Amino acid sequence: MVSEITTTRVTFKVFRFNMETDYLPYYKTYEMDVTSEEVVLDILNRIKWEFDGSFSYRRSCRHGICGACAIKVNGKGVLACKERINDLIAMFGTELRFDPLSEKRAIKDMIIDKKDFWVKHEQVNPYLDSHIEEHPDMECAVTPAQAEALLDADYCIQCGLCHYSCPVIEINEEYIGPAAFAKAYRFNADVRDDGIDHRIDIINAPGAGVWDCVKCYECTQVCPKEVDPFEKITKLHNQVFEHGRALNNVATRHAVGFAHSIKKHGLLDEGELVRYSEGNLGVMKHVPVAIKMFTKGKIVLPWNMPKSENLDEIQKLVKSSSTAKF
């Protein structure tokens, strides 16, 4: 179906900053008529060509494959060459704000310093760790089923959208982040790779590893290639246990504790989960909040712990369906 080309008047509020000359960033407003055929990259080009030649941004392939042109529009991470302006108008109206992926990493206008992204990427050994015969007798064939095990993690174009949409990256500088985790999974899932245990130990580290994920799904939502980093983060958690490399710490016990509680009550015993996860000593730091909660009737004492009906079914299923060990 051929749809008619429409034109809309749009106000663009654009983040401007030159780290060599500006003390603080500021917003500059550009108004223009935009057609329904244009994408964000067309607007970036028009700002540079029609308004201000000094306006700076990264672009290269304009086909959604080089990953250079990622920016944020009204807080939504987009690949500029892929995102249609009309979709954004439908979402946010006719005033659109362009920001670099990360304000604190801004160098000039839309251009940011992606150094931390590449450092994290490097950290997970993003290559096949394998002994390759220089003169093999036959090819190293990967079957379609084996290739599918990558779950499209190899589609990542390293645009940084998930990394700079992740709220943990903004707070915890150690955190490896969704893009590098997806990359770690990509090689862990490769049948030719021998480096999985080492890579698991990297992504299993407290503070830096997968356990600090807040499960907000921002990465999966923003990814322009449908890599679904959150799914890969879950898979990495599973690999930690499958390969027997789980550390005995608050994070792993927090995951395992659910199985204990469900087996006993069907429902979760909230207090016991915190005690089991933190340990008898660690749990003490939660006492002040727990006392406040208790006075408001928000803590169920152990002898009043509610149970699911038909608990025997749940217990039978926990016994027969458990696939993990700790």
Next chain:
Amino acid sequence: MKQLEYALFTGCTAKESTPEQLMSTYAVANKLGIKIVELVEASCCGASHLQDYDDFLSLVLNARNIAYAEKRGMTMITICNTCQINTAMTKHRLDHDAALKARVNEKLAEVGLEYKGTSEIKHFLYALIDDFGLDQIQSMVSVPLSQFNIAPFYGCHNIRPSELQHESNGGENPYNPRSLDDLIAALGGKSVDYEEKNKCCGFHAELQAPHTAAMLTGKALMGAMDQNADWMVTPCPLCHLKLDTQYAHASKAVGRDVKMPVLHMQQMVGLALGCSKEELGLKHHVSEVNFI
């Protein structure tokens, strides 16, 4: 209108740390004439953590919960965003993978159950808006919330990922969610726009990454305060626990006193419909509800 009927998956917090949430759910349902049957057999959904340890067990348990809604021939409603996503994600995976569904059903058969995929799953918020109707709710408001600036806090697991939220649940746009804003307006209140309304509260990393979690909570409370909110409202009891009980840690993390009353979505609706504060369990808040 035919009476609406739902199978309620309460989740665990409604039975433990947020009793006010269950009370207000029933108070609102009674006021609106919605019939609720509690899924008393349901287990914990695993809260997005069990799946990290044992994904298959998590699927089996969630499929069992859904099977009980199916047995009753009813749509399942949830009152927790995380229950919602875990249950809806289980449904999505089983409905799209026949082999996985067969493996799960093999286990369920041991206890005489079967997952068929016949029940819808949605958060109570969207049952109210999409099934009952905002206009209908608006026409029943007896105590309009006109004197309040209310900051909606959506909670990640009701708005992302959009593919899943469209398939079952509210089909919200995660970058510009509307449901709570529309609901606030229908109840006569003024909704507050702020940057963090569709962001993460940090709940799921609270034990293993306390600083990250406290920072996220603090930022959310600060964002609402800076836009002159009188109180916040959320459909998720886990967000609620974080915002309501953890303000001391949050204040310390962001270097500012960020205490603010936070209501459950059901409590807000109940207030406007004229429910009493006892019915809505308003005394169960750690950040006191001091405006009623």
